Amino acid sequence: MLQLTAENQVQTWLARFGAALEARDVAGTTALFAQEAYWRDLVCFTWSIVTHEGRDEIQAMLAERLGDTAPSSIAFEPGTARETDGGGAEAWFRFETALLRGRGHIRLVDGLCRTLLTSAIELKGHEEKAGPRRPRGVEHGAERDRPTWMDLRRREEEALGTTEQPYCVIIGGGQGGLALAARLKRLGVPALVVDSLARPGDAWRRRYRSLCLHDPIWACHMPYMPFPDHWPVYISKDRMGDWLEMYADAMDLHIWSSTTAKGAAYDPVAQEWTVEVEREGRPVTLRPKQLVLATGMSGAPSVPSFPGAEDFRGEQCHSSAFRSGEAWAGKKCVVVGSNNSAHDICADLWEHGAEVTMLQRSTTLVARAETLFRFIVGKLFSEDALAAGITTEQADYTAASRPFAMLAELHKPLYREIRRHDAEFYARLEKAGFMLDFGEDESGLSLKYLRRASGYYIDVGASELVASGQIALRSGVQVARLLPDGLELSDGSKLEADLIVYATGYDPMESWIAQLISPEVAERVGHVWGLGSGTRRDPGPWAGELRNMWKPTRQEGLWLQGGNLQQVRFYSRFLALQLQARMLGLDVEPRDPRGLAR
């Protein structure tokens, strides 16, 4: 009964929506939305990633884009209608535009649309060369001097970047760069990945030895090639490194390893980049049309400059340079910082028998990995989710169907539950002196991640050591200066140290732009990442989407790819389609007033 009602609701709404769209009826289409509706578009109507908030923004976008977009063929996906809390309904549907095929999602309340997602699947006539469109590989029939797969691969490798310019250069060969390169490969867009390390996967391999992925395996698949299903829930860093190397090979990616990007400049007349790189010591100039930075969500390591640092006689390093606590058994180690890296490094040092002190300078959001999995992540990414038919792909779409503007309100009650569930854990941490927060508005970890990508620890064990005092804690104090044999703190006390690790985070992502291209371009592009929530480290104005991520920036031909594995997997599709459309010369002028206007 309920099922029928939900299906009825969505079928009725979709029929009206389809009719209004096909009639190019802006007012009629707008009237199908609630006053406080959200329409999230992933490169279907806007050729950007934009959430339109409220009827006015929706109407304005339709007025501009409905004609050219020419949506059609709205078709309900059978079996996807579901009753929602409060008598509403939700469902998935397919549609087409003049240029592409898409997938959409609606949430209805009182017969009107509260949230709409429109997301691009593929450009019509330019689909991925896979499955039924895969190549034959060998043409039967004998032919003199026929090149083999290996010959062709070598030729392509030798030509790309020397005799033939890649359409796209991707700087950074971690999961972000590789996922995007794989999508571009299947779309026929020539791309070259440039990475400073010696082998794909090295960025993982060279991290501290105990590192494992903090997200469970179901959230971490790369596009097209899932991890084998006997792999553990939490993948070790070395395993992940090896997998990325295999992935690059199996997906036929072109990578220049041991290659450092030295500088890049855009020529607006030729509409191409000059990218200077040093490949195994030799300078090479690349001239791609598009340049993607996939150098990770963080910029360069941010090392505080404390007075007296040069006099300190022990060792000091940034967390990114820390490898292992092995050499520090019995030694006094101070870790400055209290987020993920700080905790992991403290635990690693403790495991190796060091005498560790964590120096917490400001509050930190801590959430236990188990609890996050139970209350949040596992709802979409788990064996239970799989058993309920929520594949990784479907989980990605479901996550994308929720506008960022609604997330904080969705997460607040979850964090109230989480704090009840782990009350005893939090009480013990506070008793040890740990300064907790749950986000400025108590909306928790995911929001803090989206707003500033820092300020939290996903607890995989170190909090227990802090609570029990096995990792000593000094909190609410700052470093006044360094002494030859330790640190002087802002309360005048002294901390002896043989080793100081600065787990003090990274410069913002845009620092790469300033460094590689120019401070002017960095300034023009503006802040990267964050929603513009007006909370700490996420200054407004409200952007409604992650700023500058996977979508056109204010620098022509410059793109940013990054985020966690889930984002890297899902959003690489939209970035790849935008690049493909440009290579094909399609008219894809973005409409993104909140993102591109300033």
Place this chain on the structure above:
Amino acid sequence: MLQLTAENQVQTWLARFGAALEARDVAGTTALFAQEAYWRDLVCFTWSIVTHEGRDEIQAMLAERLGDTAPSSIAFEPGTARETDGGGAEAWFRFETALLRGRGHIRLVDGLCRTLLTSAIELKGHEEKAGPRRPRGVEHGAERDRPTWMDLRRREEEALGTTEQPYCVIIGGGQGGLALAARLKRLGVPALVVDSLARPGDAWRRRYRSLCLHDPIWACHMPYMPFPDHWPVYISKDRMGDWLEMYADAMDLHIWSSTTAKGAAYDPVAQEWTVEVEREGRPVTLRPKQLVLATGMSGAPSVPSFPGAEDFRGEQCHSSAFRSGEAWAGKKCVVVGSNNSAHDICADLWEHGAEVTMLQRSTTLVARAETLFRFIVGKLFSEDALAAGITTEQADYTAASRPFAMLAELHKPLYREIRRHDAEFYARLEKAGFMLDFGEDESGLSLKYLRRASGYYIDVGASELVASGQIALRSGVQVARLLPDGLELSDGSKLEADLIVYATGYDPMESWIAQLISPEVAERVGHVWGLGSGTRRDPGPWAGELRNMWKPTRQEGLWLQGGNLQQVRFYSRFLALQLQARMLGLDVEPRDPRGLAR
């Protein structure tokens, strides 16, 4: 309507079958079968791979095995009932026995069972550690000296074969050895693969450069880890080699490369093997309980000894040693033989500009790859099959549901169609002097493969060169002797040659047993491969299954794994379950009167 009738038929039959089995009613169960019924059992009732042919054999097996097997929980798989030609019906079902869970298939005619397949899925309580049973990978919580994934892997690698004996040693690290090792890994059976080459995949890499798989990609997936779906229909040998290397790593297999097996002896008292190997030049003794030969379907290269061979001044080699025609442009090359390798090598030499003659000594079955795909292979393994819901797994099961005894009659009409379809092609080949056959009983290529694994060419282009005379053909003649500058043929004619390639096949598989263990054990085990059809190179008596493959042999603890990629994938499951059951000490005495009696 028809759908309902089919479902009705199978539901009724399964209910009666279940009731009779659970009542341990041998006569009642037998009465449900047609007089000419086949019951194919893959390690459920027999702990071997056996087809029972006719009511008498079925009754005899039930009388012996029904009590101990204790079948129960017969359950129709919804949606699988189908009407068959002539008003019959077929369907899939699940069931359990005392020890395991299984999957079955029935074909009914006139309400009685014409064919039954019972196949093991997993041992109850000893399922694969995958999916919901996957390990966590990292135990949250801090612990001193906690080993990482890398540490554990290294420790395991160092221990296996030195301080800890593997339960199973697999000789041969090609697709057969690796597929079995992957299954054993997931079942928790310690296994060590020993391979003479330097890297996994080398057996493919070092073959002649133009080699591609002759089967389409859908038939060639390894277990658990499908090829990416942008890969071409026909995979190149180098790509396949690289994939096997990745596979070994991703599946956590233990492989000793550059390791040659020197000899093996079974101690019936200790119930274990002594396997002498040379690992990177150093002798090592292994003591596994089980020994699997996965050295390929062929034994050592079979090189004919022609009089005068030592006087020949050109080069001569067996096809297995041939790498590339590159050095032979403009030179006179003779290839002795007319099967797959002979054709591929002739084409390779021709592509490189050599002057090639093929010497056909006896008739050959030729079928065009395109035609085979259209009339046979593609029915189960293709994008069309996938679109019709026939996954690779389902295709494997469907193929297994047809008893070998019925195959020849099934294939004869297909080959009549194929010969009509390609009549013009065959006429041109014959006009060029090529001697064709379609199997002694005209049952075609698959049967020739199952009976003797030789005597055919899957045409991917070379036949055109033969028909057009670009590859010269001498047929119906034998080599009388070698001359310093060529060959003298049985008709007295002379053929000049700079190079002679002997594409003369391989010794039978059992030659490895004689070589590695002893001629006595080889003799006791008997012929490997073949059905006992009484046709050439497949002497009787009729075995009903591939002799000695994937099932107990007459040498305790000795097993054979091999076949094409489809067989390697599917049958490795049953071999792995037999090994696992023995490791667990379960009572799995095989009952295989036709296979093990002599």
